[in-house]
Amino acid sequence: MIRIIKRFRFALTALATAIALTVGISTQAFAANLPGEGSTWQPEIEANTAIRSHETLSEAHDTSGNIVQVWRGWDNNNIYLSINHGVARHWGDNNNPGGATQTPGAATQTAPRVIWTDYGFRIFHVGVDGHxxxxxxxxxxxxxxxxxxxxxxxxxxxVTTPWTSVAVVALPHGSWLLAWLGATNVNIYSTYFDGNTHSYSAPSQIPGASSVDAPAMAYDPSWGQVIMVYRNTESSLVTMQRQNYGSSSWTAPQEPGFSGGGLVTYGSPSIALTNNGNGIISARNQGGGYRSMTLSRSGTVAGWFDETTNFRPLTAAWATAVGAVIYWLMTAQDGYVYWKVAGRF
Structure with a gap:
């Protein structure tokens, strides 16, 4: 039987504590904290083993407390997954514990993504062929x-480039929305999967959206809208576009900021929305650390908030929301994956 995980994370084991002390990421950073931000990074542990990846880990939760996490291998292009923090499994391994059925092998050069829908978990990846x-x-x-x-x-x-991830959000009624970078241009495209008809719409270009990195998206029923963020091609600023659920139209590109201006970023930003009307957009700043802004349902932003330990990750971070709490997942330079509470709202 699968254990139901009521908490987002396990308490640290001795192994986790040792790794956290070894990394020693504790330098005080630049500005005020996000509300409720954690003070330390903790290693991601699956079955008492710290995991490594060459990209960013992705995770999703269902309403029964199950958690599925997926990532690309550290020294290979395999896709791995762990269910409820259990033994990491290579997708395609015919000796999977827990009675899981063998599936065809898969390879990727970028981070896979996972969502939970009314019909179960769905994992997405970009193959080495770009499909x-x-x-x-x-x-x-x-x-x-x-x-x-x-x-x-x-x-x-x-089709996209083999080295950029696809963005995906779960929507009501077992549906989802995908967005990806064009294979031969800087345009961003999307397609909608209808959970009622089990069919995809024809891919369409999102007006005004262009990037050289993968976009990221988030949706929460309390918001009633999909929000997409990306690094635009003209200024390298974090850029946001929104779409109300049930509509096929997107707002014009907006470079969110305030008196301090927008955020020049390197790589893909990330976004997470809580179930009580709050959210954050996070991106790597020019110094290599992470900076975030808070976001409201109306689209207004506040910040900037610098991540308090000045962590310098290997790849772009990933933000994920569980109820009213937002977590960061980051991969260190040596490939070990860490997590931290980004904020409590």
Missing amino acids: IYYAGITFGSGGGNPFLGSWVEVPNNA
């Missing part, structure tokens, strides 16, 4: 052993 693929994870009755589905290619020639 976008997805597969499902479902649990047996009573929360039994998981079933790992086969990889399916997103239709209608949804």
Whole structure:
């Protein structure tokens, strides 16, 4: 049986504590904290083993307390997953613990993503051929052993560069929205999967959206809108566009900022929305650290808030919300993955 995880993270083991002390990321940073921001980074532990990746870890939760985490390997292009912080599994390994069904192998040069929908978890990755693929994870009755589905290619020639991730958000009724960078240009495209008809819309270019890095998206029912962020091609500033749920139209690109101006970033920004009307946008600043702004339902922003330990990650960070708490997931220069409470709202 799968253990139900009621807490977001396990308490630290001796191994976790040792690794945290070894990294020693404790330098005081530049500005005020996000509300409720944690003071230290903790290693991501799966079955008492610290995980490593060459990219950013992604995770999703269901309403029963299960958590699925996916990542690219540290020294290979394999896709790994862990369910409820259990043993990390190579997707395609025919000796998976827990009774999971073997699936076809998969390889990626970038970070995979995972969401939870009304029909179960869905994992997305960009293949080494640039095509976008997805597969499902479902649990047996009573929360039994998981079933790992086969990889399916997103239709209608949804193709990006092999080294940029696809952005995905879960929507009501088992639906989702995908966004990706064009394979031969800097445009950003999207397609909508309708959970009722089990069909994809034709890919369409998002007006005004252009980048050289992967976009990121977030959605929460309390907001009723999808928010996409990316690094634009003209100024390298973090740029935001919004779409009300049920609409196919996007707002014009906006470079969120205030008296201090926008944020020049390197790599992909990330975004997370809470269930009580708050959110953050985080991005790597010119010094290599991380800076965030808070976001309200109206689209107004406040900040800037510098991450308090001045962590210098290997790749762009990932923000994820669980209820009213937002967490950061970052990969250190040596490939070890760490997490930290970004804010409590």
